Amino acid sequence: MTDNPLERLLLTGNEALAHAARKAGIRLGSGYPGTPSTEVLQTLDAIGGKAQWSPNEKVAMEVAIGVAFAGARALVTMKHVGLNVAADPLFTVAETGVDGALVVLVADDPGMASSQNEQDSRRYAVAAGIPLIEPSDSQETYDFFGHAVAISERWGIPVLFRMTTRVSHSKSIVRAGALVCEPPRKPSFRRDIPGRVMIPAYARPAHRRLRQKLEQIAAWNESGPLNKILPGTSETGIVAAGIAMMHAREAAPDAPLFKVGMSHPLPVEAIRSFAAPLKRCVVIEEGDPIMVDTCRAAGLTVEGKPEPFRFGELNVNRVLRILNHDTSPETAPPPGRPPQLCPGCPHRTVFEILHKLDCIVSGDIGCYTLGVLPPFQAMDTCVCMGASIGVGLGLRHALPPEQARRVVSVIGDSTFVHSGITGIAEMLYNPPETGHVVLILDNHTTAMTGLQDHPGTGRTLDGEPAHTLFFEDMLRGMGVPDIQVLDAQADPTVFEKLLTERLQRGTLSVIITRKPCLLAARKQRQADPGG
Amino acid sequence: MMNMAMVTNIVIAGVGGQGVILASDLLSEAAFIAGLDVKKAEVHGMSQRGGSVNSDIRFGQQVWSPMIPDGTADFLLVLEPTQGDPNRHRLSPSGTEIVPAVMDGVQLPHPRTLNVAMLGVLSRHLDLPMDVWTAAMNALIPARILDMNHTAFATGRSIGERTSGHA
Ligand SMILES: Cc1ncc(C[n+]2csc(CCOP(=O)(O)OP(=O)(O)O)c2C)c(N)n1
Numbered sequence A: 001m002t003d004n005p006l007e008r009l010l011l012t013g014n015e016a017l018a019h020a021a022r023k024a025g026i027r028l029g030s031g032y033p034g035t036p037s038t039e040v041l042q043t044l045d046a047i048g049g050k051a052q053w054s055p056n057e058k059v060a061m062e063v064a065i066g067v068a069f070a071g072a073r074a075l076v077t078m079k080h081v082g083l084n085v086a087a088d089p090l091f092t093v094a095e096t097g098v099d100g101a102l103v104v105l106v107a108d109d110p111g112m113a114s115s116q117n118e119q120d121s122r123r124y125a126v127a128a129g130i131p132l133i134e135p136s137d138s139q140e141t142y143d144f145f146g147h148a149v150a151i152s153e154r155w156g157i158p159v160l161f162r163m164t165t166r167v168s169h170s171k172s173i174v175r176a177g178a179l180v181c182e183p184p185r186k187p188s189f190r191r192d193i194p195g196r197v198m199i200p201a202y203a204r205p206a207h208r209r210l211r212q213k214l215e216q217i218a219a220w221n222e223s224g225p226l227n228k229i230l231p232g233t234s235e236t237g238i239v240a241a242g243i244a245m246m247h248a249r250e251a252a253p254d255a256p257l258f259k260v261g262m263s264h265p266l267p268v269e270a271i272r273s274f275a276a277p278l279k280r281c282v283v284i285e286e287g288d289p290i291m292v293d294t295c296r297a298a299g300l301t302v303e304g305k306p307e308p309f310r311f312g313e314l315n316v317n318r319v320l321r322i323l324n325h326d327t328s329p330e331t332a333p334p335p336g337r338p339p340q341l342c343p344g345c346p347h348r349t350v351f352e353i354l355h356k357l358d359c360i361v362s363g364d365i366g367c368y369t370l371g372v373l374p375p376f377q378a379m380d381t382c383v384c385m386g387a388s389i390g391v392g393l394g395l396r397h398a399l400p401p402e403q404a405r406r407v408v409s410v411i412g413d414s415t416f417v418h419s420g421i422t423g424i425a426e427m428l429y430n431p432p433e434t435g436h437v438v439l440i441l442d443n444h445t446t447a448m449t450g451l452q453d454h455p456g457t458g459r460t461l462d463g464e465p466a467h468t469l470f471f472e473d474m475l476r477g478m479g480v481p482d483i484q485v486l487d488a489q490a491d492p493t494v495f496e497k498l499l500t501e502r503l504q505r506g507t508l509s510v511i512i513t514r515k516p517c518l519l520a521a522r523k524q525r526q527a528d529p530g531g
Numbered sequence B: 001m002m003n004m005a006m007v008t009n010i011v012i013a014g015v016g017g018q019g020v021i022l023a024s025d026l027l028s029e030a031a032f033i034a035g036l037d038v039k040k041a042e043v044h045g046m047s048q049r050g051g052s053v054n055s056d057i058r059f060g061q062q063v064w065s066p067m068i069p070d071g072t073a074d075f076l077l078v079l080e081p082t083q084g085d086p087n088r089h090r091l092s093p094s095g096t097e098i099v100p101a102v103m104d105g106v107q108l109p110h111p112r113t114l115n116v117a118m119l120g121v122l123s124r125h126l127d128l129p130m131d132v133w134t135a136a137m138n139a140l141i142p143a144r145i146l147d148m149n150h151t152a153f154a155t156g157r158s159i160g161e162r163t164s165g166h167a
């Protein structure tokens, strides 16, 4: 609407975050793709910000730490399991602190629309001792990002910015106004050896400094701008954060609502005064009982939710059930049609043959995980990105030889760069007696999360040409004795013979099956019609 | 016609590749241009491989949750025949289901425009003026395929005229 001073936009939470990041002068957004976080960096790039894919979340976090050590503003993005990978640098940068801003976006996936577990990443904020901000729609995502930057710079502390699928992927209206943070400073190196070199002598005081900062932030948050009370007339009140707050307000519009925006450190005293006049106060949170436990530990009389509501997403009806103490069995929604490998997908041939040869398949994560479903049913384990190689080696070490010889590790190209390379080092260093076979399914893209580039594709996030990591050169340099490259889809019989022979041989082999993903090839043709 | 002070709830259901997300983007954009509060939620991420995709669109004076509670959708727009059954529980008892069979025998400019044509059918049941639909299409559809989609929408809308009696 042109007569409005503020631009009115209809944005997903992820888009809103990117707009705020651009507005806040984020120097660099780094990350690794992962549903539901992926579109943040893609949007940041599309609207003129600087964004990069890293090989994995740990490296992305480290790059962001460097940016923030330089006094600039950094954003790093990942899905919930990515934070497990990046946890090591996160815990220590909490103690060193930062000069600029470091905002860590983690996108959780309650209900697991597209994930291998249902972890509640809010626990990381508690464990690392850093502030935790939880927006509930796109407008708050935009506004709270400014607060995250301001808090990070004021206290020199990384901030965990936690979204969930329904905040990241839902669209709602945003008025893209000014953010609360100051204009960014000019980056400049400031030497601070005891502050940033975490030998024990310097780390001990750093831990104390962190807890002092957190105490100050806790006091600030008691009357801080991120929490809000929505009035109501009923004697039952609700404490809620994130998307759960939206469901709660719809389910019980008359209930006074304490809407938590910064949930660690939790504003317990403010909640205590809110709850005091109420007959009943219910904490509505998706996932683990974190806010409710914190309230109870502080001596507040609050209700949580029955155990069944720990699992899956909340929604208006489930919130009503919680409020009504209704734990009668919930009817599961009718199943939709599950996803399948695209017709003509190059992964299909590989899984047909793995099935035919009755291999024990130590699998990994990507489109090819769908090789577990009929008609292939050719995957026996899948734990986390990169695990195929280590788990395959462990199986080889423990199984009787006739079974061990059937074990194959299967890993995609993006996953190989993410966390498969150290698995190869392990294989070379501690080879199983029966040898091992690793299959790299190189389709030249990160297909699973929507066709992102990675260090092996020769293109950066913005589609520009980049250095290409050649897997066979790298493997040769590491000393892998046998490296085979072929297109299994073009030559299925050659592939079958090769795999059969290598499994019998008992040496260490890496077979790279190389054929671009159909959709990636199409996207590339559209981006580059001349080529 | 519904009362715009209330929230209108619409579920669009189909499979990956049919343009469920574009249809839901167009619908939410139309309501947005009309000046209403709008929220839209969907689960996506694995849609490229033919799995179910659906999207919830809600608009009115003020919308809280982006997800439509089961049994309260005013409309269920089904783009693929198999996707009616798994989503019918979303519909309110007085809600309207619009199925792809309404397009049987109707000439579309391209089979891929079914999503937009079905939106045209739906548009007849909604209180959004034609100019916001036009503006939404102009804003979101690439120029190369814009004309064909305007035609598809108009085709659907003319069918909607014939079927909207029971809304
Ligand atoms: C730690 C972690 N980060 C991100 C993801 C999300 N994710 C799942 S698979 C995958 C990569 C898939 O790419 P690739 O291995 O090349 O296989 P493809 O899908 O192309 O077959 C990503 C990014 C994840 N599951 N875990």
Ligand code: SF4
Pocket: A340, A341, A342, A344, A345, A346, A347, A367, A443, A447, A448, A517, A518, A519, A520, B048, B049
């Ligand atoms: S997106 Fe690509 S890799 Fe994934 S199933 Fe389709 S063709 Fe295969």
